[in-house]
Amino acid sequence: MPTRVLIVDDHPAVREGLAVxxxxxxxxxxxxxxxxxxxxxxxxxxxxxxVAVVDIKLKTGDGLxxxxxxxxxxxxxxxxxxxxxxxxxxAKRALNAGALxxxxxEHTTGRIVEAIRRVRDGKxxxxxxxxxxxxxxxxxxxxxxxxxxxxxxxxxxxxxxxxIGEGLSSRELAKRLHISPHTVDTxxxxxxxxxxxxxxxxxxxxxxxxxxxxxQGDSS
Amino acid sequence: xxxxxxxxxxxVAPENDVRRRPAEIEAIYAxxxxxxxxxxxxxxxxxxxxxxxxxxxxxxxxxxGRTIREVVPDLADQAEAILRRVxxxxxxxxxxxxxxxxxxxxxxxxxxxxxxxPLRDDAGQVIGVNVxxxxxxxxxxxxxxxxxxxRERTSALQMLRDVAAMANRSTSVEEALEYCLRRVAExxxxxxxxxxxxxxxxxxxxxxxxxWYTTDSEQFAEFRDLTLRTVLxxxxxxxxxxxxxxxxxxxxxxxxxxxxxxVELAAALGITTTAxxxxxxxxxVVGVLEFFSDxxxxxxxxxxxxxxxxxxxxxxxxxxxxxxxxxxxxxEDEHRRIGQELHDDVxxxxxxxxxxxxxxxxxxxxxxxxxxxxxxxxxxxxxxxRGKVRALSRGLVPTxxxxxxxxxxxxxxxxxxxxxxxxxxRLRCEGKRRVPDARTATQLYRIAxxxxxxxVRHSGAEHVEIALxxxxxxxxxxxxxxxxxIPLEQxxxxxxxxxxxxxxxxLIGATLTVESSPDGxxxxxxxxxxxx
Numbered sequence: 131m132p133t134r135v136l137i138v139d140d141h142p143a144v145r146e147g148l149a150v151x152x153x154x155x156x157x158x159x160x161x162x163x164x165x166x167x168x169x170x171x172x173x174x175x176x177x178x179x180x181v182a183v184v185d186i187k188l189k190t191g192d193g194l195x196x197x198x199x200x201x202x203x204x205x206x207x208x209x210x211x212x213x214x215x216x217x218x219x220x221a222k223r224a225l226n227a228g229a230l231x232x233x234x235x236e237h238t239t240g241r242i243v244e245a246i247r248r249v250r251d252g253k254x255x256x257x258x259x260x261x262x263x264x265x266x267x268x269x270x271x272x273x274x275x276x277x278x279x280x281x282x283x284x285x286x287x288x289x290x291x292x293x294i295g296e297g298l299s300s301r302e303l304a305k306r307l308h309i310s311p312h313t314v315d316t317x318x319x320x321x322x323x324x325x326x327x328x329x330x331x332x333x334x335x336x337x338x339x340x341x342x343x344x345x346q347g348d349s350s
Numbered sequence: 351x352x353x354x355x356x357x358x359x360x361x362v363a364p365e366n367d368v369r370r371r372p373a374e375i376e377a378i379y380a381x382x383x384x385x386x387x388x389x390x391x392x393x394x395x396x397x398x399x400x401x402x403x404x405x406x407x408x409x410x411x412x413x414x415g416r417t418i419r420e421v422v423p424d425l426a427d428q429a430e431a432i433l434r435r436v437x438x439x440x441x442x443x444x445x446x447x448x449x450x451x452x453x454x455x456x457x458x459x460x461x462x463x464x465x466x467x468p469l470r471d472d473a474g475q476v477i478g479v480n481v482x483x484x485x486x487x488x489x490x491x492x493x494x495x496x497x498x499x500x501r502e503r504t505s506a507l508q509m510l511r512d513v514a515a516m517a518n519r520s521t522s523v524e525e526a527l528e529y530c531l532r533r534v535a536e537x538x539x540x541x542x543x544x545x546x547x548x549x550x551x552x553x554x555x556x557x558x559x560x561x562w563y564t565t566d567s568e569q570f571a572e573f574r575d576l577t578l579r580t581v582l583x584x585x586x587x588x589x590x591x592x593x594x595x596x597x598x599x600x601x602x603x604x605x606x607x608x609x610x611x612x613v614e615l616a617a618a619l620g621i622t623t624t625a626x627x628x629x630x631x632x633x634x635v636v637g638v639l640e641f642f643s644d645x646x647x648x649x650x651x652x653x654x655x656x657x658x659x660x661x662x663x664x665x666x667x668x669x670x671x672x673x674x675x676x677x678x679x680x681x682e683d684e685h686r687r688i689g690q691e692l693h694d695d696v697x698x699x700x701x702x703x704x705x706x707x708x709x710x711x712x713x714x715x716x717x718x719x720x721x722x723x724x725x726x727x728x729x730x731x732x733x734x735x736r737g738k739v740r741a742l743s744r745g746l747v748p749t750x751x752x753x754x755x756x757x758x759x760x761x762x763x764x765x766x767x768x769x770x771x772x773x774x775x776r777l778r779c780e781g782k783r784r785v786p787d788a789r790t791a792t793q794l795y796r797i798a799x800x801x802x803x804x805x806v807r808h809s810g811a812e813h814v815e816i817a818l819x820x821x822x823x824x825x826x827x828x829x830x831x832x833x834x835x836i837p838l839e840q841x842x843x844x845x846x847x848x849x850x851x852x853x854x855x856x857l858i859g860a861t862l863t864v865e866s867s868p869d870g871x872x873x874x875x876x877x878x879x880x881x882x
Binding site: 145 | 686788
């Protein structure tokens, strides 16, 4: 039986490309597509995929959130997170949220199929480098220096930070994440504190730069 | 002298009737509104009227028979000279001024308009001098006051014209402020001048501009340093009140609020007069100029009026700069938007495309001949395009460089140039790196980027040096090369690049000059004054 794959990504060209890629494989098939959290959960219920490939950036809501919610609904679904954001920051969070793998879009279009297979088989998929990094942290954890400031953000704060970097206003943020503007403010405040930023302007600039530099794959 | 009436036939002409003269003369003397007297050949008073006697400060009787020198010693030198002249030449001396003091005036200096005429006897010999004297002191003072006012107004007008001309030309607010402070202070005799500007983030806050004027740097050094650290809220202290009200404040009593510690320092410096003026743009206050003097200078309507004009001119400069800032921000926002779209949309499209082309290659298999080859070529192309889009989107977003990272960023720039063909580039940094904030660092970096870009494209240079030096006086960014230089006539053609560099320099209060190096090549110098 071919592996049934659910594609969750906000960009139509990416969904299409991945669908073509998966479709050309004998052992897998696309059973559904979705662009945001709501749609994804609906299609999940309707099509019962084996594997879900989830982007962190979605039309509404957040990919990591979705991973947690999928896991909550159906433990058996194996999830691969696929995104433009750097491994260093998201791989661990993705795994913590319940995904089995993290793969960066930029360098690894050639590896996506391999990643899906591994995850389908219940194995963790990470780049070798990333795997080493996480292992060494897990083992020698207490001796390691503190994470870079952004790594110290909670999942939610990271979400907020990223969306700020993508140009969303506080109001749009509140809508997107279904939280109150007051909560958004609280998150912003904590982010500023953790990242040692003095003003709203600095926060926006840092977030924007960070989002764009995420293109580099490994964050510098 | 009157002609005798015809037909008198033998009667003596009235003017020659000696019996009549004394009475007439007495009458004239008594009634005359001017001072009259007669000197004999030795300069002794022969007669004198009440009026002149009053002027001289002695009774008539004390004049007769005495010399000028005895009665009015202060005027004697001048008077004796005139006396001699009239006596010797027999010619009158009219319309001249005698200045000095007499007993009546107790040291106060007066001026008289005098006519000294020769007095002849019947034979026509000069036997004395007839004097007419009129006190014109007040009239003269009036004239002088008028002339002074004309001079002052002309000078004030000139100053306003200069300020207006400068306001049109200036490339930065600091440059304009500095010029105005100097001109106004010099014109009005102030010893220290300074300006406050509202903070961009918090308009309620007045920040000291990094400009000042002083007649004595050493004496005012501490006051200046303190002033440059004085931050005030709207309504707080003298400058704050001017900011809040838009009305000038001028006092010759040391105000008890000038900002922390400034009052004590001012008092110690002997400052008595403080004046602050608003800088207006439309009806908003966009700055405050403050001046101090150790002389007591009373509020002057003329000065208040010209300061209103100066304030308006400066207001225009500030407005213009704010407008340019907005324009640049708009264009940067536009760039950011494009950069983001490239990243979000085009980038993703390419990811999708990459997936498809990989699939195509796979489907065709390794030995599919030309079709397989072509598929692989396409994959390569798509990869390259993705790389370029990434680089482009990053380049379009003006990511801010923090101050400490400026050196690293410049190093990166130097490396980039170094790696290009035929050019070597080195970076030299000296002095403690002192750049006040990220915005300044960013603009400096962009200027370096632009300058270096120009060099790579146009100069044919082999060696480039980027130098960042910093000391108490200034932070200087210099980009030098040994290429073919920029002929002066062509400088204008460099067009947008140079203009943008100048503008960026202006944004951060720095100056930018481009000149041909003496040893060939070009030198671009960006100078940011001041301790930071």
